[in-house]
Amino acid sequence: MGKAGQARCVHRTFGKKTKVKSAGKAGKAATPPKLKKGLSPGSVLILLAGRFRGRRAVFLKQLGSGLLLVTGPYAVNGVPLRRVNQRFCIATSAKVDLKGADFSTVTDEYFTKDNDRKAKGMFSGDVEKKGISDEKKSGQKSMDDKVVKGLAADMKAYLKARFSLSDKMYPHELKF
Numbered sequence: 105m106g107k108a109g110q111a112r113c114v115h116r117t118f119g120k121k122t123k124v125k126s127a128g129k130a131g132k133a134a135t136p137p138k139l140k141k142g143l144s145p146g147s148v149l150i151l152l153a154g155r156f157r158g159r160r161a162v163f164l165k166q167l168g169s170g171l172l173l174v175t176g177p178y179a180v181n182g183v184p185l186r187r188v189n190q191r192f193c194i195a196t197s198a199k200v201d202l203k204g205a206d207f208s209t210v211t212d213e214y215f216t217k218d219n220d221r222k223a224k225g226m227f228s229g230d231v232e233k234k235g236i237s238d239e240k241k242s243g244q245k246s247m248d249d250k251v252v253k254g255l256a257a258d259m260k261a262y263l264k265a266r267f268s269l270s271d272k273m274y275p276h277e278l279k280f
Contacts, residue, residue, distance in 0.1 A: 136170030140190050148198040149174060149188070150267045150280070156183050158266040161193075162200050162251060164207045173210055177248035180255070181264045185244055187215055196280040200259065205250035209243075 143149075147163045151174075161174040161183045172190050176183030255263070269275065 134170075136166060136168065137190070139166060140195055142195040142197070143172075143190070144199075146200045146202050148196045148200060148263070149193040150196060151183075151188060151193055153192040154186075154188070156186070158268055159183050160196075160263045160265070160267065161186070161188075162202075162263075163195075164202070164205075164210075167210075167212050169212045171212075173207060175244075175248060175251065176263065177251050177255075178244055179248055179252055180260050185210060185214075185247065187212070194280055198259070198262065200251065201254040203250050203254045205247060207247060210247075 143163060145163060145165055149161050149163050149172075151157055151159050151161055159176070159181060161176055161181075164173045164175060164185075167173055167187060169187075170190075171187040172193070173185065174183070174188050174193075175185050178184045
């Protein structure tokens with residue numbers, strides 16, 4: 105007859121019945137998403153998430169992964185070269201002249217970390233903290249120089265200022 109309480113499964117299965125994918129079919133390569141309306145190299149963005157949320161940054165180019173390459177410039181507001189998802193930024197109508205600055209050397213591989221820490225182990229004491237390499241510091245400086253030279257005083261002040269909402273400011277009513 106029936107079991108008292110909650111019915112439980114008494115049927116035993118030995119091993120899992122899973123479908124095996126065929127190895128012959130190759131998956132499609134991921135295509136990077138289209139750029140938001142109003143985004144073009146030189147556009148000023150407001151970052152909405154991460155360490156630099158509320159900061160304004162200059163959009164440089166879209167990387168192969170679909171992420172956006174942005175910079176503060178570092179000398180102006182402290183935002184270094186960073187990858188940003190376009191979902192977490194607001195495009196403004198302000199534009200910066202990039203004056204032929206070359207950012208072709210910066211790709212997604214530029215941002216990968218060294219695996220030295222993993223190899224030595226988490227608890228080994230001989231792992232010292234590494235800062236940013238001198239090569240990346242000099243690269244940041246040289247890439248930002250052309251952008252900073254093209255900035256007017258009022259644009260520098262605009263990039264330095266943080267964005268925040270105050271009382272009775274509604275984001276859907278603002279014009280960026």
